[in-house]
Amino acid sequence: MVQSLDRLKESASQTAGPYVHIGCTPNYCGIEGVYPQDLGRTMLTPQTKGQRIRIVGRVFDGVGTPLKDAMVELWQADAAGLYNSPQETRGKADPSFTGFGRSAGDMATGEFVFDTVKPGTVPFKDGRPQAPHVTLWIVARGINIGLHTRIYFGDEAAANEADPILSRIEHRSRVETLVAPRTTEEGVPTYRHDIFLQGERETIFFDI
């Protein structure tokens, strides 16, 4: 026999269920007066540095129906590529930008929306630059453990080409499921990005 490693097991995940909004976006589901504002509802202040962009999309199930009860969280670096996190050691991030957003899918259309800034470049472990990206975490009824994915930007073709993660994905045809094309809507640079949970166009999800 050998000594025990004596480690605890992580608490097992369970689905967020259909009423995740009660806990995470209570104002959005009609529970008003408990919290002044839903967490992660607003990512920007007038002082936030960087180029304003909008990220919009929907989450589809395996039969092509948009989820109307998903919750999407977004985590990203600031315009200079710094994370507003105690774990960030390279410098101080923009104090007017937390980098965290949370969007409940619209109850009628399922659309999630983030008004944010375009993130700067963050290094990979070996120091090579990663292409600008945001990290998404998706939970919903029917999703037993939150799904991690990334969104890269369609107007960063050269950086995406050299990205250490994108460039090593074996199935090249799937890389585009992580890249959002740039358009302009209502005068705002907008990246439309639908997530497909299952099937032909299935989005790449990461085991991080």
Added chain:
Amino acid sequence: MSGGSFYQRDRQWHPPAYAPIYKTSVTRSPQKALVALDNTLSEMTGPVFGHDVLGPLDDDMIRNFAKDGEPIGQRIIVHGRVLDEDARPVPGALIEVWQANAGGRYRHRKETYLAPLDPNFGGCGRTISGPDGSYRFRTIKPGPYPWPNGPNDWRPAHIHFSIFGHGFAQRLITQMYFEGDPLIWRCPIVATIPDKAAVERLIAPLDMANTVPMDARAYKFDIVLRGRRSTLFENRMEGN
């Protein structure tokens, strides 16, 4: 906790994405393999919230929605610690909870169960773990709740928990169940978890030592988040 990458998640311990006993998972589960991504800064960092986001009643669901009295139901305290896999406390972790009222009715626009709403109960609370990882809520014990999965499926009494650690890779949503509830072992959502020991870790025991006499019973629920390695700084182990 130091700032290194996180221990790999044991996906045999967590529920699989596809668990047909829970019907909604059938069309909401990826069919392709997850792509392994060794943590970069994007996963090792995460939002950390200060106490300035909290209001004075955020951790007291008996009072935070009260209109003209207190909610009806069994008064309870739910408390415990947030730890990592090395049993180190995780301080500063934002914990959000939500639940149905004593009759199993959720306060949500899309909810149609015939049990009535409680005018003094909202069902949401939040707090931030202390320096030793401890947290505490006051609430009403939620009732079981029927749901359209099988023809006669009922959720056990449960409280949903959403936890932020220090890195986005630690992000976790789970559910707490109550000791002795016979519905736990009949529930398809509980049964998505393959290992009985993993289920037992989600069942909070009655904690008489922390029960407030003539006021509220206590349940103790510890939460374990992923542990992390020592910091890799310029490819050297820092502090090792």
